[in-house]
Amino acid sequence: MNSLDDPIVALATPPGVGGLAVIRVSGVGSVQRVAPFIQSAKPVTGLHSHQVQYGHFKTGDGRLLDEVLVTCFLSPKSFTTQDTIEISCHGGPVVVQSIIAELTSSGIRHAEPGEFTKRAFLFGRIDLAQAESVADLIHSSSTLSQQSSLFQLSGIYSDRLKTIRKDLIDYIALLELELDFSDEDVEFASRQKLIIQLDSIIEFIGRITSTYLTGRFIREGARIVIAGKPNAGKSTLLNLLLGHDRAIVSPIPGTTRDTIEETLNIEGIPFRIIDTAGIRETEDSVEKIGVERTLDSIRRANILIYIFDIGLGLDQDELDFLDKVKSANPEIVILKAGNKSDLAGMKNEGNDVIPISALKDDGISDLKHAIVSKVLGNKSLNEASESVTNGRHYQALTLALEAVKSGRTGVIDGISQDFISADIRHAINQIGEITGEVTTDEILNTIFANFCIGK
Numbered sequence: 001m002n003s004l005d006d007p008i009v010a011l012a013t014p015p016g017v018g019g020l021a022v023i024r025v026s027g028v029g030s031v032q033r034v035a036p037f038i039q040s041a042k043p044v045t046g047l048h049s050h051q052v053q054y055g056h057f058k059t060g061d062g063r064l065l066d067e068v069l070v071t072c073f074l075s076p077k078s079f080t081t082q083d084t085i086e087i088s089c090h091g092g093p094v095v096v097q098s099i100i101a102e103l104t105s106s107g108i109r110h111a112e113p114g115e116f117t118k119r120a121f122l123f124g125r126i127d128l129a130q131a132e133s134v135a136d137l138i139h140s141s142s143t144l145s146q147q148s149s150l151f152q153l154s155g156i157y158s159d160r161l162k163t164i165r166k167d168l169i170d171y172i173a174l175l176e177l178e179l180d181f182s183d184e185d186v187e188f189a190s191r192q193k194l195i196i197q198l199d200s201i202i203e204f205i206g207r208i209t210s211t212y213l214t215g216r217f218i219r220e221g222a223r224i225v226i227a228g229k230p231n232a233g234k235s236t237l238l239n240l241l242l243g244h245d246r247a248i249v250s251p252i253p254g255t256t257r258d259t260i261e262e263t264l265n266i267e268g269i270p271f272r273i274i275d276t277a278g279i280r281e282t283e284d285s286v287e288k289i290g291v292e293r294t295l296d297s298i299r300r301a302n303i304l305i306y307i308f309d310i311g312l313g314l315d316q317d318e319l320d321f322l323d324k325v326k327s328a329n330p331e332i333v334i335l336k337a338g339n340k341s342d343l344a345g346m347k348n349e350g351n352d353v354i355p356i357s358a359l360k361d362d363g364i365s366d367l368k369h370a371i372v373s374k375v376l377g378n379k380s381l382n383e384a385s386e387s388v389t390n391g392r393h394y395q396a397l398t399l400a401l402e403a404v405k406s407g408r409t410g411v412i413d414g415i416s417q418d419f420i421s422a423d424i425r426h427a428i429n430q431i432g433e434i435t436g437e438v439t440t441d442e443i444l445n446t447i448f449a450n451f452c453i454g455k
Contacts, residue, residue: 002109002112004119004122004123005027005028005082006027006028006109007025007026007027007028007029007030007033007107007108007109008025008026008027008108008109008110008111008112008115008116009023009024009025009100009103009104009108009109009110009111010023010024010100010110010111010115010116010453010454011023011024011096011100011453011454012024012086012454012455013091013454015093015096016091016093017091017092017093018091019090019091020088020089020090020091021088021089021090021091021092021095021096022086022087022088022089023086023087023089023096023099023100023103024084024085024086024087024111024116024454025084025085025086025087025103025108026078026079026080026082026083026084026085026116026119027080027082027083027108028082028083029083030082030083030084030085030108031044031045031047031072031074031083031085032045033103033106033107033108034070034085034087034103034108036060036106037057037058037059037060037099037102037103037106038053038055038056038057038058038068038070039055039056039057039058040053040054040055040056040070041053041054041055044070044072044085047070047072048072048074049072049073049074049077049078050071050072050073050077051071051072052069052070052071053069053070053071053072054067054068054069054070055067055068055069055070056068057087057089057099057102059102060102060105060106065089065095065098065099065102066089066090066095066098066099067089067090068087068088068089069087069088070085070086070087070088071085071086071088072084072085073085073086079116079117079120079125080116080119080120080123080125081119081120081123081124081125082119082123087099110453111453111454112448112453113448113449113450113451113452113453114135114447114448114449114450114451114452114455115448116454116455117131117134117135117448117451117455118131118444118448118451121436121444126153126155127155127158127435127436127437128433128434128435128436128444128447129152129157129158129161129390129393129434129435129436130152130153130155130158131436131447131448132152132390132392132447133149133150133152133153134149134153134451134455135450135451135455136148136149136152136219136389136390137149137150137153138452138455147268148215148218148219148386148387148389149389151386152389157386158434158435160204161431161434161435162435162437164201164204164205164431165428165431165432165435165437167197167201168201168404168424168427168428168431169428171194171197171424172421172424172425172428175417175420175421175424191411194411195408195411195412198404198407198408198411199408201404202401202404202405202408205397205400205401205404206401208387208388208397209388209394209397209398209401211386211387211388212387212388212389212394213331214375214376214377214387215387215388215389215390215394216389216391217269217302217375218269218270218387218389219389219390220270221263221269221270221271221272222269222270222271222272222302222303222375223271223272223274223297223300223301223302223303224264224271224272224273224274224301224302224303224304224305224371225273225274225276225294225297225298225301225303225304225305226238226273226274226275226276226305226307227276227294227297227298227304227305227306227307228306228307228308229308229318230277232307232308232309232339233307233339233340233358233359234275234276234307235260235275236358236359237305237307237337237339237356237358237364238260238262238273238275240358240361240364241264241273241364241367241368242262242264242273260274260275261273261274266368266371266372267368267372269372269375269376271371274297274301276293276294276297276298277293277294298325298332299328299329301329301332302331302332302333303332303333303334303335303371303374303375304325304332304333304334304335305335305337305367305371306318306322306334306335306336306337307337307339307356307358308336308337308338308339309338309339309340310338310339310340310341310353310355311340311343314336322334322336333374335354335367335370335371335374336352336353336354337353337354337356337363337367338353338354338355338356339356339357339358340357340358340359341355341356341357341362341363342357342359342360342362354366354367354370392433392434392447393434396430396431396433396434397430397431397434399426399427399430400426400427400430400431401427403423403424403426403427403430404423404424404427406423407420407423407424407427410423
């Protein structure tokens with residue numbers, strides 16, 4: 001079985017050809033293990049923490065492999081809290097593989113996925129929520145997801161949860177103390193104060209769990225589908241939103257017969273935008289397939305941009321169609337984009353229509369603003385970055401909220417302390433699973449298995 005003290009090695013930078021690569025070694029005796037391979041003016045073993053030394057990496061038999069820079073991070077002032085040494089070398093795959101092969105031949109073993117971050121967690125450098133945010137930060141696909149990951153990595157999110165958990169532990173201690181003096185009918189935990197405290201916790205957890213939909217959009221991106229009748233301007237709108245010609249635009253109805261998917265970033269938020277075939281009755285077998293794919297895309301969408309000729313307005317079939325979409329998926333956001341607003345005779349469709357001109361590139365910024373507003377609600381970008389983005393956290397918080405509410409009901413109904421304690425203890429455990437104060441090997445293995453090797 002692998003030990004947490006084992007020196008481990010991995011490439012910390014992306015594999016492939018590059019100007020530079022960083023190879024990380026961490027564990028007990030790491031500096032001493034690497035030192036024999038480094039020929040430099042000052043021995044590596046004599047370096048202070050966070051000191052850099054220029055030198056040459058040589059094999060055990062003295063063969064030169066590369067010029068390198070070696071940086072030491074001595075315990076406990078390192079990411080893992082253990083002695084860590086990083087070797088910056090040229091980024092060719094042969095160079096990297098040769099250096100790692102020499103290190104492993106000396107007894108340093110290959111790191112497992114996420115093992116560096118796992119050690120940082122197990123040795124108390126960061127908690128579990130912060131550890132997960134490291135992986136999220138690496139895989140950030142937008143500015144907002146980056147800011148959200150940095151917020152969780154900062155520890156502010158964890159500190160709030162730890163404060164709640166400590167308050168619940170303090171109260172459960174008093175409740176269980178009462179059980180020891182049950183024959184004397186004493187009350188150590190004020191029921192009135194407990195209800196006030198539980199109300200505060202319910203409000204806080206309820207507020208942060210309500211941010212999960214926004215957080216999921218930040219982390220995974222929202223799916224936007226552009227739909228409408230043939231020749232409504234769907235493909236032109238897609239090209240305008242993307243900023244380049246991606247879809248073929250033609251006056252011939254039914255030109256788009258399949259879905260076209262692209263990624264889009266609006267104000268730091270990632271989106272998956274999908275152009276679809278025009279919705280209409282048709283005898284063309286290929287176009288029928290396209291229409292079916294349009295309907296399937298709408299069923300899986302978070303946001304539907306329904307584009308129509310604002311001069312003609314929405315007919316009853318279109319209104320009925322949009323009602324059915326909303327009925328089948330109540331959480332979907334429907335934005336009505338009235339195209340050809342540059343033409344005379346514009347029909348007023350109400351305040352929920354966004355006038356645009358795909359031909360003149362007018363109103364597109366208003367449409368983008370509406371998309372962002374629907375995703376963020378009334379939050380600013382800074383507020384949105386503090387949303388719950390992790391599905392595991394959301395599930396644990398939801399269960400904790402249910403347990404706290406159950407405990408509050410028990411206090412009001414005057415049920416026995418042991419039942420109230422059971423509810424509060426369940427909430428304590430659920431919150432502890434987020435920060436790692438309560439966890440299992442199965443949870444840890446699942447989390448860190450998704451990390452890259454060198455992190």
